[in-house]
Amino acid sequence: MKTIPNKNIIRNHYLEKVRPFYNKQLIKILTGQRRVGKSRVLLQIESELRKQFPKGNFIFIDKEKFEFDNIQNYKDLMFFVEGKSQGNRLNYLFIDEIQEIKDFEKALRSLLSDGNYDIYCTGSNAHIFSSQIATYLGGRQIEICIHSLSYIEYMDFHNLSNSEENLFTYLRYGGLPYLIHLPKNEKVINEYLINVLSTILYRDVIGRNQIRDVAFLNNLLKFAADNTGSLLSARNISNYLKSQKSSKSVSVIVNYLNFLIDANLIHRSPRMDIQGMKLFEAGEKYYFEDLGLRHAIIGYKAQDINKVIENAVYNQLVFSGYNVFTGKTGKKEIDFIAQKENERIYVQVAYKLADEKVIKREFGNLENIKDHYPKYVVSMDNFPITTSHKGIKHLNLSDFLLSM
Numbered sequence: 001m002k003t004i005p006n007k008n009i010i011r012n013h014y015l016e017k018v019r020p021f022y023n024k025q026l027i028k029i030l031t032g033q034r035r036v037g038k039s040r041v042l043l044q045i046e047s048e049l050r051k052q053f054p055k056g057n058f059i060f061i062d063k064e065k066f067e068f069d070n071i072q073n074y075k076d077l078m079f080f081v082e083g084k085s086q087g088n089r090l091n092y093l094f095i096d097e098i099q100e101i102k103d104f105e106k107a108l109r110s111l112l113s114d115g116n117y118d119i120y121c122t123g124s125n126a127h128i129f130s131s132q133i134a135t136y137l138g139g140r141q142i143e144i145c146i147h148s149l150s151y152i153e154y155m156d157f158h159n160l161s162n163s164e165e166n167l168f169t170y171l172r173y174g175g176l177p178y179l180i181h182l183p184k185n186e187k188v189i190n191e192y193l194i195n196v197l198s199t200i201l202y203r204d205v206i207g208r209n210q211i212r213d214v215a216f217l218n219n220l221l222k223f224a225a226d227n228t229g230s231l232l233s234a235r236n237i238s239n240y241l242k243s244q245k246s247s248k249s250v251s252v253i254v255n256y257l258n259f260l261i262d263a264n265l266i267h268r269s270p271r272m273d274i275q276g277m278k279l280f281e282a283g284e285k286y287y288f289e290d291l292g293l294r295h296a297i298i299g300y301k302a303q304d305i306n307k308v309i310e311n312a313v314y315n316q317l318v319f320s321g322y323n324v325f326t327g328k329t330g331k332k333e334i335d336f337i338a339q340k341e342n343e344r345i346y347v348q349v350a351y352k353l354a355d356e357k358v359i360k361r362e363f364g365n366l367e368n369i370k371d372h373y374p375k376y377v378v379s380m381d382n383f384p385i386t387t388s389h390k391g392i393k394h395l396n397l398s399d400f401l402l403s404m
Helices: 012-021 038-052 074-084 104-114 131-136 151-158 164-173 177-181 186-209 214-226 234-243 250-262 291-298 302-319 356-367 397-403
Strands: 027-031 057-062 091-096 117-123 141-145 266-273 278-288 323-329 332-340 343-349 375-379 393-396
Touching (some): 012 027, 012 038, 012 141, 038 057, 038 117, 104 117, 104 131, 164 291, 164 397, 177 186, 186 214, 186 250, 186 291, 214 234, 214 250, 266 302, 278 302, 302 332, 302 397, 332 356, 375 397
Parallel strands (some): 027 117, 027 141, 091 117, 375 393
Antiparallel strands (some): 323 332
16 A cells, blocks of 8 residues: 655545545546646545445556556556456556556556456546547546645645735745645745756656657747736747747647647636637637746746736636636627536636726726626735626635635
8 A cells, every 4th residue: 555645635625526436437537737746636545445445455556666667558557457456356446647558548448347446547648538548438437637736725735824925925836735845945946846847848748749849849838938828829929939030830839739738737728709608719828737837937027927816816717627718708808707517707817906997997898798697806906896896796816716
């Protein structure tokens, strides 16, 4: 049995999502960027199942450990698992970083068909769970995305209370769980974040996709970081590169962006027409899974605070289970349309509602939406804007991050 390290904080947000599928004939797959805590959640699931079902047979494979280096493909996986299985008991199988095993889906399908396995996996690359693999598994999997710490998880991990200082620290360094083990030293934290970024790029982007033009990848990542929350398209990125005496085709740019998305380093927010709820084919926004990693790319800049808090709001909406889009109504833009089942909310984000002009702009964009779904303006102001704006609610950023 793998042991859970000290300072283990139970991430109930994810355990609650997995629990309904315990002992069900579905493969439970935890996806997400490296270092967001997938392995820890997997350990917590294993620990919980051991307590609930002590008569089960537990098999754990950690592909980041040398002892499992001989498991290279699905045949190796089958041989190992069958050697550890017990026919008279339910076998609980846990595989950490399963994308390191070639054609793993063939083994999972075979094991699942035996009916004597309850299977849980983690993976750092979204591409391995594409529609092709989902089709191969016959829809017999459930995917749960693990994210960098939300603000409320961050405070729980670090034993902090809500304050402006702690909020800015979260916005500055992000929510990678391992930060709890590091001294509160800017140089140390930055060095850690740079190393995590390098690992993601070289293992999940460059190596996996056999990228040769690493310089271009780095420039594209810097461009995405510098334009966080701005409407982008592969074509306008291509035009920008041409102005910088560089050139890449639109198709190459699209591929590289998809590689970064597959690694869960960045996320795409498509643009949607609010009137017809139709998606536009071009123009979307990009946000970073972890703000600390964004700053590791281009540095933390005080003048980027609008981009940073918009990214934080996006991450919170995704953490809360929403599908998030950039809205457009007429010539006006709505920062976020967030949908979950039959629920929908609209969100505008600003750093400060400094004067009446800014207030009118942020609230006015939402006032033009003629439905009755909840509408919010989120800012860093510590005082609520109480002027009546047709039911639109103003929230301080920390209140939004704690209430959604």
